[in-house]
Amino acid sequence: MNNSTNDLKVMEEGEVGKECAQTLELLPSLTGKTAVPEIAGTTRTSSFVSKSEKNAIIEPTKDVKRCGVKGWFTFVPSFTKLIKRIPRRPSYNVPVNVRQLEQCPRGYPNLAAFLDSNESFTLYRRFGYLQARLLLDKQDEMRKLEEKLDEMDKEDEENRSKRLITRDLKEQDAGPRRELFKAIEERFCEYAHILTTAQTLMAFNRPAASDYQSVANYIYNREPVVEDERTWIYCKEDMITLRAGREHAWLDTGIERLLRFLHCQLIEWLFCSKETKLKSRGIEVYYDRSRINAFVNTLIALIILLLLVVPIYILYHLIHDVNTGRAYAICIGVLLVSTLAFSAVLSLFTRARRHETLAAAAAYCAVLVVFLGNVSP
Incomplete structure (x- = not known):
């Protein structure tokens, strides 16, 4: 077994x-x-x-x-x-090719390189006066053609001609009117083109005072072109900038001025990229726009956080510690001051529009009021 x-x-x-x-x-x-x-x-x-x-x-x-x-x-x-390790591909250091100001010949090449070195320096004239003169000239031509057409219509009405009630006419009868309409079409297209172009140029942003001053200082100190050909920079009211002014507000300008005033190796390491350092070997300093925007956004976030935490902390202690009629009056004052400070931050530090500032301030005040109403003594 x-x-x-x-x-x-x-x-x-x-x-x-x-x-x-x-x-x-x-x-x-x-x-x-x-x-x-x-x-x-x-x-x-x-x-x-x-x-x-x-x-x-x-x-x-x-x-x-x-x-x-x-x-x-x-x-x-x-x-x-x-587990088999995936082989890593060797990284390739892409060479950086930046046009330096000192490498460009003195004159229009050097001036063009400077204007292209920073998006804040893209300042040009819109020639508003010439636009108005061209529009007035084309407008008067259109007026004359309009009067001529009215005279032709009145003449045909007096003669009881069929030219006003039909377009099926002989060539000798319809010829003069067709020639007039052809001239009206040409003048109107020219007028409309100038009008739309003027509207587009009018929609461009005006340059900031600091950007205009930087370009004016460069032209005055370096003198890249002759005197007669650099007088365009003196027309400050006629200047436009190609830069979009979405978030470039007072805070951005103040931070840039502060960085230039306190410029040192630490600031250069923090706010200057490899590409911006290669733009000039002279006294000109270029900061990386993305790094400045990141610093500004961080600063605004911290300010907004303080404007939320500090009033809530004050209101909480006023209600729990004091619990008097005077304390409630102080709470209302804290609400007003906090909302005013919040609105000022939005107006000065951002490019928020009026209705956006109003809506954000109302929402901020509503948050504080809800907190105040839910906190029991």
Whole structure:
């Protein structure tokens, strides 16, 4: 009976051993290593592989797994070693090509390089006076053509001509009117083109006082062109800038002036990029616009946070500590002062429009009022 039981056990282990042996043969291809070494003094056969050895291959979380046969060990690599590392591509340092002011010849090349060195320096004249003169001239031409058309209509009405009620006329009858309409169309297209161009130029932003002063100082000190050809910079009221004035407000200008006044190696390292440093080797200093915008946004966020936390802290202590009629009056004063400070920050530090400032101030005041109403003494 015992012999039959042992034979049955050997047969079962032989079936499992065959499956485990096949898996062991595939292990080197999965792990990238050689087959599991054999222990000295033992003989490895496929018929004596237990289930524990098979589990050692399926579960590679432990470094050492004991096989079913006594004295057998298999070393399975850890899970992290099974993961193939993705090779990294070598990074390529893109060369920076920046036009320096000192490399441009003195004259219009140097002036053009300076105006292009910073988006704040893109100042040009819109020639508003010439626009008005052209529009008045084309307008008067259109007026004369309009009067001529009215005279022609009155003449046809007096003669009871069919020219006013139909367009199906002979060439000799319709010729003069067609020539007049052709001239009206040409003059009107010219007039409309000048009108739309003038409207587009009128929509451009006016340059900031600091930007205009910077360009004027450069032209006055460097004298890139002759006197007669640099007088355009004196027409301050006729200047426009190509720069969009979305967020460039008083705070941006103040920070730029402060950075130029306190310029040092630390400020240059913080606010000057590699490209801006290459623009000039002289006294001109160029700051990275994105870094200044990030600093301004951080500063505004901190100010808004203080305007929310400080009034709430004051109102909380006034209600809980004092709890008198005078304390409620002080709370109303804190609400008014806080809302006024919040509106001033939006008006001075951002380019928010009037209705946007009004809506933001109303929402801010509503938050404080709700907090004040929900806090019980």
